[in-house]
Amino acid sequence: MRDNIYVTSPLLPPLEEFIPYLEQIWQSKHLTNAGPFHQQLEAELANYLGVEHLCLFSNGTLALLTALQALRVKGEVITTPYSFVATAHSILWNSLTPVFVDIDPLTCNMDPAKIEAAITPETTAILPVHCYGIPCDVDEIQRIADMYDLRVIYDAAHAFGVKQDGLSVLNQGDLSILSFHATKVFNTVEGGAIICRDAKMKKRIDFLKNFGFADETTVVATGINGKMNEVQAAFGMLQLRHIDDALEKRRAVYQRYQSLLQNIPGLRLLEAPENVEWNCAYVPVFIGPEFGCSRDSIYEQMKKENIFTRRYFYPLISEFPMYRGLPSARPGHLSVAESVSASVLCLPVYPTLTLQEVDEIVELLLSFSAHRSGPQIKMAVAEI
Ligand SMILES: *Cc1c(COP(=O)(O)O)cnc(C)c1O
Numbered sequence: 001m002r003d004n005i006y007v008t009s010p011l012l013p014p015l016e017e018f019i020p021y022l023e024q025i026w027q028s029k030h031l032t033n034a035g036p037f038h039q040q041l042e043a044e045l046a047n048y049l050g051v052e053h054l055c056l057f058s059n060g061t062l063a064l065l066t067a068l069q070a071l072r073v074k075g076e077v078i079t080t081p082y083s084f085v086a087t088a089h090s091i092l093w094n095s096l097t098p099v100f101v102d103i104d105p106l107t108c109n110m111d112p113a114k115i116e117a118a119i120t121p122e123t124t125a126i127l128p129v130h131c132y133g134i135p136c137d138v139d140e141i142q143r144i145a146d147m148y149d150l151r152v153i154y155d156a157a158h159a160f161g162v163k164q165d166g167l168s169v170l171n172q173g174d175l176s177i178l179s180f181h182a183t184k185v186f187n188t189v190e191g192g193a194i195i196c197r198d199a200k201m202k203k204r205i206d207f208l209k210n211f212g213f214a215d216e217t218t219v220v221a222t223g224i225n226g227k228m229n230e231v232q233a234a235f236g237m238l239q240l241r242h243i244d245d246a247l248e249k250r251r252a253v254y255q256r257y258q259s260l261l262q263n264i265p266g267l268r269l270l271e272a273p274e275n276v277e278w279n280c281a282y283v284p285v286f287i288g289p290e291f292g293c294s295r296d297s298i299y300e301q302m303k304k305e306n307i308f309t310r311r312y313f314y315p316l317i318s319e320f321p322m323y324r325g326l327p328s329a330r331p332g333h334l335s336v337a338e339s340v341s342a343s344v345l346c347l348p349v350y351p352t353l354t355l356q357e358v359d360e361i362v363e364l365l366l367s368f369s370a371h372r373s374g375p376q377i378k379m380a381v382a383e384i
Contacts, residue, residue, distance in 0.1 A: 005357060007310040009350040010182040013242050021234035030230060033210075037233035044240055049161065050168040051195045053202040056233065057209060060157050060179025060192030062226040064090035066208050067175045067194050068125070069221075070201065071151045075122035078150075080110045081318035081329070082337045083129040087155045088317045091127065099123070100318050100328040103337045108132065108270070108284075108344075111336070112140035118328065119144075125151040130159040130169060133185075133281035134272055138164075138172040145173075153177065156195075160185045161247060163277040170195045180232075185247070185281050186239055188232040249351035250280040256355050257283055257347060260362040265371045266291030282312060283347045285365075286340065292370020295345055305364055307348065314341045 021037070030036060038056060046054040057063040068077070068090060077091045081100040091098040101118050104111045108131040115126065126145055128136045136154070145152045152173035156162075160178060162169045170176045180191030194205050204221075207214055212223030228236075261269050266288040272278035287295040295311070302309055316337050318329035328334075347361060366372055 002306060002360075004306045004308060005348050005353070005361065006308045007346050007348050008183050009352060010187055011185075011239060011242060011246050011351060013238050017241075018235065018238055021238060022231070025230050025234060032227055032229040034206075034227070035230040035233070037230045037237060038228055041228075041233040041236045041240075044237065045193065048240060048243075049170055049195070050163075051170050053196045053199065055194045055196070055202055055205045055209065056228040056236075057192040057194065057226045058228050058232070059190045059226075060177060060181060061086045061090060062209070062224065063177040063179075063192035063194045064153075064155060065093055066205060066224065066226055067153045067177050068094045068096065068127075069208055070194070070196075070205050071125065071153065071174060073125045073151060073153075075124050076120060077125045077127050078110075078115060078118050078123060079127040080129050080131070080337070081316040081323075081334050082108055082131060082313050082341065083155065083317060084157070084313065085317050085320065086157075087127065087129055088323060092322060097122070098323065098326065098328070100323075100326070100334055100337075102334045103131075103340065104137075105336050105340060107134050107136075108340060109134065109136040110141070112137045112144065115141070115144050119148055119150075123148065123150060125153060127153050127155060129155040129157070130162065132270060132284060133158040133160075133162050133279045134270065135159070135162060135164050135169045135172075135276060138169070142173070151175075157181075157184065157192075158281045159279070160281070161243070161277075161279045165275050166277075171197070175201075180236065185250070185279050186236075186243055188228065188236040188239070191228055191232050191236065246351040247279055249353075250349055251278075252355070253349050253353050253358055254280040254283055256358040257349075257362065260359070261285065261365075264291070264366065264369065266369070280349060283349045284312065284344050285347060286343045287345060288343060290371075291368075293368035295343055298365065298368050299345060301368060302361075302364060307361055307364060309348065310346045311341075311344060312346045314344065316341050 110128040154176040156176040157179035176195040178193045180188040208223045209226035212221035268286045
């Protein structure tokens, strides 16, 4: 029996490469509170990502919570039900009201054509997600935000390193947040960041993540403890040395899936638009009735073969108990998100996944298809 294959596996550079970083921390005895690695990682990440200002956090959820605080968001926040639950939790945790808007069936991102109908006098912000790392329709979202004087915070947890027309997508909106959780493209075990446009906002966010301290004796805001520690930051510095190689390997895995899963009846693979430099953060496939085997049956049967795919995002956030009573969570209002959520299956993708493993995953997946012509597909897979 082969080893278990999970949907992701963390980017883990060789252990011996991490030792010198730890020795430096032990020598400096500076374990946290904007230490040398923290400062270095902020500068190098901003440079690598092509953004002006970046504030590190101990995780992405605290970055989201703080982003809403930093912009003093009130009332209602328009968001997507098709995301990881932390997106909407950050709204509720700030005592704000999430208003769900349906998604576009091709990109899985918030459908901008449905935003205006969700705006009320209480609306102050839009919190979209660059789902799977595919950029939202940022121009249209900004146009609507400008028209109604709304703030825009992008949950860019999936969008590390993603560029559109050669520019970082992280410069869009008022703020963007990143997650560096172990399962993400770039990780600091746990970690995250807020990307902002000016030094004044960076200062405010830096105060907020350190209890609101402006100096030793002055507290200017009801801040929180969101600081990234030196061990996390040092791990991030090491990750940066390996990230280009990791991204290249992800793209090779995705391209293998793409070449093997073309023109399969009832199966669609997510694709990035031509002007987008995508990070292949996830490889979702959408299973239609024509495939001849249900999404959940494929999921269960692959599990039996030790291949652990994930149904990102099922259930929808709007189906969880603390959200389902909201007017915007009513049945039928989010029909596109409902049908995408019922058909999606995320296939394994990570830098150390071999192309041979991809072939095995595809072979197994296609064995469930009603259209499978047995040996012929097997041969096609072997020939590539
Ligand atoms: C991972 C993730 C988060 C949360 O980040 P953490 O670092 O795990 O707190 C938020 N939003 C989305 C879309 C995510 O995928």
